[in-house]
Amino acid sequence: MRLDDQAAGPAGASEEDEITSGSRAALDPVRVEVSALTKNFGSVRAVDDLSFTVEPGQVTGFLGPNGAGKTTTLRMALGLITPDRGTTTFNGTPYAALTDPTRRVGAVLETAFHPARSGRNHLRVYCRAAGIPLSRADEVLDQVGLGPAGGRKAGGYSLGMRQRLGLATALLGDPAVLVLDEPANGLDPEGIQWLRGFLRHLAHEQGRTVLVSSHLLAEVEQTADRVVIVGAGRLVRQGSLAELRSGSAGSVLVRSPQTAALAELLRTDGTTVVTTDGHPDGLTVTGLPVEEVGRRAFAGGIELHELRAHTSGLEEVYFQLTAGSEQYAAGRPDAATTGQAAA
């Protein structure tokens, strides 16, 4: 992995250490606290009393379907949109009150650059504005693997290169907090893998606070330690991925020629036993571990053809949690007017 080498390899690492050793030692862990954020756009409530926290040293995935209010929330957190109610603080201080915001918080909200300006000059503009040495522009270009393209006009960059330029902009101030809105959009598989490793490195090895939004769980599943899930502007769930997995009631799938007798044995307090869809000889059991199902069948002398634990995937859990909260759900072809009346 060429890009991995640049991000974490010996050359990149020693250079990085030299730049940031002072600030690394002094890198204050920053806790981000979103509290009761609310925003209406006209009659649409985009964000509704949303509160969650983002901890340092972890990658936090900010998940929700399109239109769930993720981008609005991030923009409110960074002072770009004024909330109707609520606050966001970085170790207790709102973004607009941070003395040197570029050195505290880096954000990639969209691919924003002048198409006629080179990537390097784009970065130099913000070096100047934040009082950072211009040489830092080349350092972050190398860090995100854009070094050779730094002199080219940003308008000619591919989507993936634009995302990397956005990330480079966020890294300019070597910030303790990184906020990224859909950073994987437009990245090729190699780029996504690189980004995952890069974000984990920033959070786990360097103790930074990393918040990554996505509408796809699969995108953050391998990166995030915690997730915050929103739907229709409201908090649906926040917690570690492990908590989310265990929160989904796993089920056991069992097939037997004697389903009636088996169901009888399995039906005890707190368990449900239903016939599996499409399998007349199958049962789906929830509330019992797979070992217990096997033990009871063995004790009852019941013949089994299949026995397996079915942990519903995270994707399934995510889908269940956010089901029905899409702002622009596709209607059924025959339900032409009901949706409009509701909106």
Next chain:
Amino acid sequence: MGAVIARLTRAEWTKLLTTRVWIGLLLGSCVLVGGFAALFTGFAGSSGGGPDGQGLPAVGTPDFEQLALGVSANATVLFVVLGIIGTTQEYRHRTATPTFLTSPHRGRVVIAKLLAYLVAAIPMALLVIAVDVLVVSVYAGARGAAPSLSGDNLRVLGGAWAALVIYAVIGVGVGALVRNQVGAIVGVLVYLFVVETIVQAIPAINGAYKWLPGGALEAMTATFGQTDLLSAWQGGLVLLSYGLVAAALGTLLAVRRDVV
């Protein structure tokens, strides 16, 4: 705060110099002004084909010299566009997001832009003036009398120079107010070339013309004995006020408007 504004002002210069907009507008201004200067000098003294029989004043007369040295003021149109692009490009290319992330105090960004374009316009305007002087001196000199750079002639040049700089500042203010690049440019052009012309043409309201940007601009350059104009320095102050009022309104709105 002063240090922050200084940083932001330098960032604005980097923005300005890392695209070619300024080169295009500066070259355009030089060509426009050089062309006008050559045209007026070439036709100076001809009786003209107009029905009133009036032509351009002859080379060597004070009227000719003020007219020819004042054509730089025509480039104010391009200088106001420079300022407008300077502000509106942030919204057009969505760089307002990283800009306001770097400086959450949006008023400071607007102040830095006003300062940056004020200072940047000074040498640019000087070059435009120099082209005007060069063309008129060489051409009119060949036709008999190069204008002296003193007295009223110098006042006209100074007025045109200041007007160019102030129009760049007005552009920044208008851009902060309107945000839409095409809308702001078209709006300013329509205002300067249509609205003010109409105001001048209607007797009941043409007394207001001297208070408008066009009238103030005329006051700053060649007045040709028109009595219904402000004095040059008043005209400059009126122009500057327009720029600052637009910028102040734009700042107030920029602070309130969501950057989505």
